[in-house]
Amino acid sequence: MFKAELSFIKSLFASKKQIPLHEPKFIGNEQDYLNECLKSGFVSSVGEFVLKFEQAMAQYTKSKFVVAMNSGTSALHIALLASGVKANHEVITQSLSFVATANAIAYTGAKPIFIDIDEKTLSLSPKALRAFLEQNTLIKDKKCFNKNTKKRIKACIIMHSFGLSAKITELKQICDDFHITLIEDAAEAVGSLYKNKALGTFARAGIYSFNGNKIITGGCGGVLLSDDEKLALKARHLSTTAKIPHAYEYKHDEIGYNYRLCNINAALLLAQLEKLDDFVEDKRKLAKQYKAFFKDNKNFIFVDESKDEKSNFWLNTLIAKDEHTRTAFIEEAHKEKIYLRPAWQGLHSLKMYKNCQKDELKNTIKLISRIVNLPSSVRYEG
Structure with a gap:
């Protein structure tokens, strides 16, 4: 047939x-960088390749801050937490997405709200988003509340489906109008551009995935991108077990997560990024x-x-x-x-x-x- x-x-x-x-x-420098990493003895979450990869990704995307993590899911979870999403909040997203998008919301204790996709982009529909917000929310003290549940709608995650761009500028304007933090799930869109700007860099925070099936991979891995220094610092702190910096003592000031990217995976990713x-x-x-x-x-x-x-x-x-x-x-x-x-x-x-x-x-x-x-x-x- x-x-x-x-x-x-x-x-x-x-x-x-x-x-x-x-x-x-x-087909690039993967073997050389892996050998260099192994010889250094630093194969876990501390090492030069993590720093080099973050710097290279920042330069590639023109993002001010990049925090490397062990998966796109981890990066999305941390993006939500660093944006202030908590239990009893709600987060808008699309139903057409990998389960990690909704799971990251659930990890915070918040509830997802599913809004329709655009027929052409297969990503969140600006028309559907605005219609939902106009009919179902009210603004109080520059905060958006759901009339039905009385809960605050704190964030909106848009997913750039299959590497294609959502109508990102329209979606950003709507979220700004309703005082909702926009987060880009650009897990599939590494290397994609909209008006010559990297997807993942339009919102307050964006994330990429480097799973084995992505365009570049470290076997695992993800990054959080942001131009917001406060958010990026919070993300780095939370993703490194919320450890207070000290030469030898182990003290932590809140519940954190062991989400940092390993040096050996970063070595692989640096070579991949070059290609x-x-x-x-x-x-x-x-x-x-x-x-x-x-x-x-x-x-x-x-x-x-x-x-x-x-x-x-x-x-x-x-x-x-x-x-x-x-x-x-x-x-x-x-x-x-x-x-x-x-x-x-x-x-x-x-x-x-x-x-x-x-x-x-x-x-x-x-x-x-x-x-x-x-x-x-x-x-x-x-």
């Missing part, structure tokens, strides 16, 4: 007996090929970037004409050892979040069962 589509994907990755969704690419621009350009070439092939396809629509962005196209994405077509395509591909995947289950439908407040989620429900992610590994060999 999908012979032409699968033959085309095979032609893009001709040397592969099986085609994974997204595999890492190590990021090459990886992005390679993935953009792949996206161009997918876009051309699926242009007039009767079963699928390719999800493209807007004119103002330069996406990393982390996972190239199709919208199938219906759920049956999506499922049949994935199943047929897997038989050919081509590992497509569907989107995540909507967060609003997970048992731990099914009772959370939400809007109608029209676009989310319409699209989530039709999304297909295509193999999107870097093919560049240096």
Whole structure:
């Protein structure tokens, strides 16, 4: 049924007996930096490579402050805490996201509110966000309160889906209007730009993930980005067990977390970051090929970037004409050892979040069962 589509994907990755969704690419200084790290004896959360990676990431993103951590989830949790999110608060986000987005909110004791996505960006819809806030909230002393629950809506997490940009400037303006802290979950958007500015650097805080399936990886890892010095200092303190700096004594002044990135992972990440621009350009070439092939396809629509962005196209994405077509395509591909995947289950439908407040989620429900992610590994060999 999908012979032409699968033959085309095979032609893009001709040397592969099986085609994974997204595999890492190590073609730079990884081995040299790892050897240097091992020789230094500093392989845990203290070491030169952590500092070098933070500095390199700050320079790359033009962010004033970067705090390296052991995962994107950890970075998102700390971003919420450093922004003042607490139990009895509420945090707006989208249902189309990896579970870590909602989990990070839950870790703080706050409750998520799920708002619909934009049909084109697959990220939080500015129209839906403003409509929800106008109908369901009131402002008192420059704080936003939910009329239904009487709780403060403290923050909003937008997720840049699959490396494509949300309508970030519109979302930022809405959050400013309603006195809500905006946080960017840019876990999938390392290397993506909107109007020549790095995604993850528009909000008060943003985060990246460096899990093994991301465009660059340290095997694990994440960072928090911010231009807010107070927030960044708080994030660094909380992510290092809230230890009071001292040459030899171990004293802590609040509940902290052991979230710091290990030096050995930072060594790997530094080498990966050096190749990021090459990886992005390679993935953009792949996206161009997918876009051309699926242009007039009767079963699928390719999800493209807007004119103002330069996406990393982390996972190239199709919208199938219906759920049956999506499922049949994935199943047929897997038989050919081509590992497509569907989107995540909507967060609003997970048992731990099914009772959370939400809007109608029209676009989310319409699209989530039709999304297909295509193999999107870097093919560049240096």
